[in-house]
Amino acid sequence: MSHDLDERRILERAVLRALLPRDERRRTFLRAVGASTAGAALASLFPFGALTAMAQEKAKPEKPELKIGFIPITCATPLIMADPLGFYREQGLKVSLIKTAGWALIRDKMLNKEHDASHFLSPMPLAISMGLGSAQQPMRVMSVQNINGQAITLHVKHKDRRDPREWKGFRFAVPFDYSMHNFLLRYYVAEHGLDPDTDIQIRVTPPPEMVANLRAGNIDGYLGPDPFNQRAVYDEVGFIHLLSKELWNGHPCCAFGTSEAFIKENPNTFAALFRAVLTAARMAREPRNRPLIAKVISPPNYLNQPETVVEQVLTGKFADGLGNVKNVPDRADFDPFPWHSMAVWILTQMKRWGYVQGDVSYKQIAEQVFLVTDAKKYMAELEMKAPASSYAKVKILGKEFDPGQPEQYLASFAIKKAV
Amino acid sequence: MSGKAQSLAAGALSLLFLGVFLAIWHIATAPKAQVQAPADEYAKLLGKGAKKSAGLPTPEQLAEAALTHLKDPLYDRGSNDKGIGIQLAHSLARVGAGYALAILFAVPFGFLIGMSPILYRALNPFIQLMKPISPLAWMPIALYTIKDSSISGVFVIFICSVWPMLINTAFGVASVRRDWLDVTRTLEVKPLRKAFAVILPAAAPTIVTGMRISIGIAWLVIVAAEMLVGGTGIGYFVWNEWNNLNLTNVIFAILVIGVVGMILDFLIGRLQAAVTYVE
Numbered sequence: 001m002s003h004d005l006d007e008r009r010i011l012e013r014a015v016l017r018a019l020l021p022r023d024e025r026r027r028t029f030l031r032a033v034g035a036s037t038a039g040a041a042l043a044s045l046f047p048f049g050a051l052t053a054m055a056q057e058k059a060k061p062e063k064p065e066l067k068i069g070f071i072p073i074t075c076a077t078p079l080i081m082a083d084p085l086g087f088y089r090e091q092g093l094k095v096s097l098i099k100t101a102g103w104a105l106i107r108d109k110m111l112n113k114e115h116d117a118s119h120f121l122s123p124m125p126l127a128i129s130m131g132l133g134s135a136q137q138p139m140r141v142m143s144v145q146n147i148n149g150q151a152i153t154l155h156v157k158h159k160d161r162r163d164p165r166e167w168k169g170f171r172f173a174v175p176f177d178y179s180m181h182n183f184l185l186r187y188y189v190a191e192h193g194l195d196p197d198t199d200i201q202i203r204v205t206p207p208p209e210m211v212a213n214l215r216a217g218n219i220d221g222y223l224g225p226d227p228f229n230q231r232a233v234y235d236e237v238g239f240i241h242l243l244s245k246e247l248w249n250g251h252p253c254c255a256f257g258t259s260e261a262f263i264k265e266n267p268n269t270f271a272a273l274f275r276a277v278l279t280a281a282r283m284a285r286e287p288r289n290r291p292l293i294a295k296v297i298s299p300p301n302y303l304n305q306p307e308t309v310v311e312q313v314l315t316g317k318f319a320d321g322l323g324n325v326k327n328v329p330d331r332a333d334f335d336p337f338p339w340h341s342m343a344v345w346i347l348t349q350m351k352r353w354g355y356v357q358g359d360v361s362y363k364q365i366a367e368q369v370f371l372v373t374d375a376k377k378y379m380a381e382l383e384m385k386a387p388a389s390s391y392a393k394v395k396i397l398g399k400e401f402d403p404g405q406p407e408q409y410l411a412s413f414a415i416k417k418a419v
Numbered sequence: 420m421s422g423k424a425q426s427l428a429a430g431a432l433s434l435l436f437l438g439v440f441l442a443i444w445h446i447a448t449a450p451k452a453q454v455q456a457p458a459d460e461y462a463k464l465l466g467k468g469a470k471k472s473a474g475l476p477t478p479e480q481l482a483e484a485a486l487t488h489l490k491d492p493l494y495d496r497g498s499n500d501k502g503i504g505i506q507l508a509h510s511l512a513r514v515g516a517g518y519a520l521a522i523l524f525a526v527p528f529g530f531l532i533g534m535s536p537i538l539y540r541a542l543n544p545f546i547q548l549m550k551p552i553s554p555l556a557w558m559p560i561a562l563y564t565i566k567d568s569s570i571s572g573v574f575v576i577f578i579c580s581v582w583p584m585l586i587n588t589a590f591g592v593a594s595v596r597r598d599w600l601d602v603t604r605t606l607e608v609k610p611l612r613k614a615f616a617v618i619l620p621a622a623a624p625t626i627v628t629g630m631r632i633s634i635g636i637a638w639l640v641i642v643a644a645e646m647l648v649g650g651t652g653i654g655y656f657v658w659n660e661w662n663n664l665n666l667t668n669v670i671f672a673i674l675v676i677g678v679v680g681m682i683l684d685f686l687i688g689r690l691q692a693a694v695t696y697v698e
Contacts, residue, residue: 101649208662
């Protein structure tokens with residue numbers, strides 16, 4: 001904040017000097033009206049906000065060559081498309097996108113500082129910051145990469161077993177323990193009376209390996225990211241049982257983030273990255289851009305998938321594997337705003353299933369890890385609408401979640417891990 | 420039957436086996452019926468009628484894929500899409516580095532152990548314990564401590580190739596014929612000279628056998644390690660094509676892995692022939 005003010009003062013002085021080039025006159029003017037009045041008068045003439053922003057834009061990134069890790073899934077659409085469409089370059093960054101084999105490696109390569117920033121599952125930065133499942137290191141979420149866009153896919157042999165109550169003994173795959181997929185799948189089966197820890201089996205499987213495992217019959221289904229739900233339909237081994245938006249419309253999935261240390265050491269690079277990814281998100285939100293985006297992210301260097309599969313995911317006009325063509329334009333969307341309430345929900349579910357024990361200071365952790373202030377600032381620069389409050393009540397399978405009452409919410413569940 | 424006639428017959432038989440194998444493959448994978456042009460939208464969304472990379476390829480499809488890869492082995496279309504030649508070079512560099520380190524460690528150390536029966540017995544339990552551990556099990560620890568995935572790959576190669584060499588070197592050195600050592604004692608040969616002029620040549624065939632076993636294991640392991648860590652290398656190539664469920668490319672990569680492994684084994688085999696002696 002003070003950094004901004006300094007910059008603004010420097011700009012004001014520069015403008016004043018340009019208006020009244022002679023020192024003597026300028027001093028008399030300043031003495032007569034006072035520095036702050038002079039500043040206000042100038043502000044009415046000059047768009048200082050925009051100028052400050054431009055000055056920052058020009059601030060050279062401390063570290064222009066960056067390595068960013070990603071998992072080849074459509075959740076990463078904004079951060080991937082920013083490469084072929086030149087959004088990183090526009091910000092003076094030279095980014096290598098590193099396709100990574102699984103979420104554990106994404107975590108390790110961030111902890112190692114091999115990657116400068118990364119595609120994360122949105123619960124991961126919370127977990128890493130809390131030291132759950134890894135060494136503790138403060139990670140930050142700059143923006144949510146995508147909302148919705150996941151699905152429960154079942155093997156075609158289960159076409160007639162659509163009621164979760166019949167799923168006892170099923171083996172499911174999720175991408176990672178600390179994933180929305182894991183928490184949403186657990187939530188879903190628990191709402192239907194199954195205990196996810198004892199009635200079904202949940203395995204961690206890297207998303208790209210899910211279809212191969214489904215085909216081999218190693219699993220009965222998965223709550224996984226696209227394009228692998230659609231890919232199972234395309235390969236005629238699975239069908240889409242339900243889209244994740246039917247569980248919680250607008251749920252976050254993946255996030256874009258980096259470590260707190262990186263932000264401190266490279267504030268300008270951080271700002272440039274933020275702008276690049278938000279620019280991509282802004283473009284990705286427009287439905288008319290989706291076919292083009294599908295085209296640029298499908299090649300082997302990025303997703304390595306048939307274009308038609310990616311296009312069905314992004315446009316929401318897709319074959320469901322049961323013989324129907326569905327049209328769900330908001331099947332996947334890319335709202336970047338990192339809601340604190342989302343973080344609080346994630347934390348309640350971590351506690352519900354025993355990933356964290358004892359007292360959790362929900363709000364404090366959420367506000368530390370999800371960088372709402374920065375997101376608002378850079379979204380405003382790009383004229384993207386950000387909500388005023390970062391907390392909102394949401395409905396998940398018809399049940400209301402109030403981020404102000406996490407403990408009460410937690411107590412309201414019948415099925416949870418007994419601690 | 421003379422030797423020449425025998426090897427001719429063996430070659431002909433090899434070709435026959437290959438022919439039968441290709442014929443069976445061809446028949447088994449031949450497309451059943453011509454795929455209909457997409458009748459409706461649903462079929463179109465499933466990619467019916469279009470070229471779909473599902474299932475096992477026919478030999479012709481594989482040959483076509485192999486040709487495309489071999490025509491342009493060194494292309495570089497970004498950090499995640501490089502030609503097969505570049506991927507192989509990455510894998511070979513990792514194997515080369517890990518294997519060289521293993522030789523530098525295992526041969527001198529094995530020498531020491533082999534010369535000292537007490538050390539041999541004292542260290543044997545540790546070696547026997549470490550030997551059967553899958554090198555990939557080391558990966559999480561390597562990543563955590565080394566903090567670099569590429570070097571972790573090299574470490575995994577090192578750890579898997581070090582044991583056969585160490586054991587074989589120690590064994591080879593320990594079982595040098597007693598009479599030869601007695602002769603050196605009678606002639607009062609200096610220890611260093613004894614090591615290089617008598618023990619090393621005597622133990623060389625056993626040492627190189629260990630090296631040959633190691634290179635085989637190293638080449639097996641690099642593929643798995645790269646599938647795990649990703650980024651570059653032939654293992655990453657297999658993984659990336661597996662993601663796309665493109666079995667044609669996977670089979671092509673398997674063939675390449677086989678050929679390279681054979682060449683590596685052949686090279687060490689030549690070395691082995693050079694150091695072998697007849698008593």
